[in-house]
Every structure is written in C-alpha cells, then in structure tokens.
Amino acid sequence: MSAVVLQEKTEEGILILTLNRPEAMNCMNFDMIETLGTVIKESNFDMSIRVIIITGANPPEGKKASFSAGADLAERRKLSDDQVRRFITTVRGTMIAVENARVPVIAAINGYAFGGGTELAMACDLRIASSNVLMGLTETSLGIIPGGGGTQRLPRIVGVAKAKELIYTARRFGARTALEIGLVSRVVDPAQLMDAAMELAGEIAKNGPIGVQQAKFAINYGSESSLGVALPLESKAYEITIPTEDRLEALSAFAEKRKPLFKGT
Secondary structure (H helix, E strand, C coil): CCCCEEEEECCCCEEEEEECCHHHCCCECHHHHHHHHHHHHHHCCCCCCCEEEEEECCCCCCCCCEEECCECHHHHCCCCHHHHHHHHHHHHHHHHHHHCCCCCEEEEECCEEECHHHHHHHHCCEEEEECCCEEECCHHHHCCCCCCCHHHHHHHHHCHHHHHHHHHHCCCEEHHHHHHCCCCCEEECHHHHHHHHHHHHHHHHCCCHHHHHHHHHHHHHHCCCCHHHHHHHHHHHHHHHCCCHHHHHHHHHHHCCCCCCCCCC
16 A cells, blocks of 8 residues: 655755545545654654645546545545544644644645645645645535634634635635635646745755744744734744854855855754
8 A cells, every 4th residue: 555645855855745645636534644743743853854845646647636635525424423533633633733843834735625635735834826726615515614723724824704704605716816815825837836846945945944943933933922922932032043053154154155054053
C-alpha cells in the first residue's frame, strides 16, 4: 500500500508533503489525518527544514484535480458516534499541529478543497491556489458544521460577516473569489502551481531561520492578544535573535557586500 502522505525534502530545506489518495480525491480518512499530524510534529525536530509545502497528489487520468475534498464520507458512514468524535478530535489536533509548526507552511491548493480540505489550507500560514480551484466549507449541507477549526479560522482570515455567509450557505467558490476575499494570496495556472509555491518557499528559506520562526511565533500569538500584550511578546521574540550567530553573519555579510549564509544557530 502506498503512503497516504508523500514526503520530499530539497537541499534548500523545503519539505514537500503530498496528500496521496488521488483515487479518493485525497479525502481525509483516519490514516491520512493521523499520518499528516505525525509528520508535521516530527518535522519540528528536523532543524534542516525551513519551509513546508502541502499539496494534493495528481489525479488519475480523466479525474478532477483535488487538494482534498474533505473527510472520507465512505469511511464516515461506517463509524460509530464515538469513532466520529475521535476522528474530529484527531482532525483538530492535526490542524493545530500545522498551524503551530516550527516553520512556515504553504498550502499549494490544486483543484477541489472542500470541508476539511479548506480547513487544512486555512491552518497553513500562506495559501496559493491554481485557477481551477473550487473551495468551500460545505458542512452545513451535510447537517453538521466545520469541525476542524473552520468556524474560527475563516472569520479571522476573511472577516466575520463573509465567513458567516460562506458557512451558512455551504457555498462553493472559485479561486478568484478566494483571492478577492483574502483567503488566498495568489492564483496561478495549474501547471505553474508548484513552481509558484517553490518560489515563495525559496524566498522564505534564504532568510534567517531563527528570525522567521520567531516572526511566526510573534504573529500567531500576538494577533490573538491585545496590543499591550502583543508588543512585549514581540520584544521577547526579538531578544531570542540577538545572541544568534545568524544575526552576526548577516551584519558581516552586509559589510562584505555578500549574501549571508544562515545556519539556524
């Protein structure tokens, strides 16, 4: 049986994770969501990783492309109520692991991204969509609500009123709408999606890894706090960068008119 999450790491420290159930539109079953969570958590201990990209496996011939069409409803029908609760708890844990990953995470959204697929994309730091994307938190059309953080992350990204509209209606929307409401930061041709994601990841990876990590920490936690709490938090995050070798290397590189060589130390 092939792995449900494929892993590839480049020399630049970019970890590419590919959701790999293309025959099922990369729908999330227990195996996939548990595996993704484990891989993300383990990546926190690999200091050579500087950026993570999450995308969906290419579809079989004649099938529609899909980032992830959400939960595997065929599996869901066989689960007891207690098993459903366990699944939703696992989904939430994995989304939190993605959100709190040590390094920035980019969602390269290819094709369909419904329910949990959209929630996974929202748990990432940055989102790039192919022009053929169709997204949506469609859970209310199934008599439930988004259970992987969708009711909380979507309002924080696009605003409360727009989030209510999209969740209440279970509306599906395309890449251009996603760009207009700020859910994604860029839309590209499907053939250019991974190139665009790799380009963005490369821009991040060339910078000081400790600085990037502390910037992520300050933004993630500061944005949920009052300014009176967030500004001291930023100060503390800055202090961590002061004694690093990377900071001194950047100053030396500037003086010597060369590119800095960051080591994450």
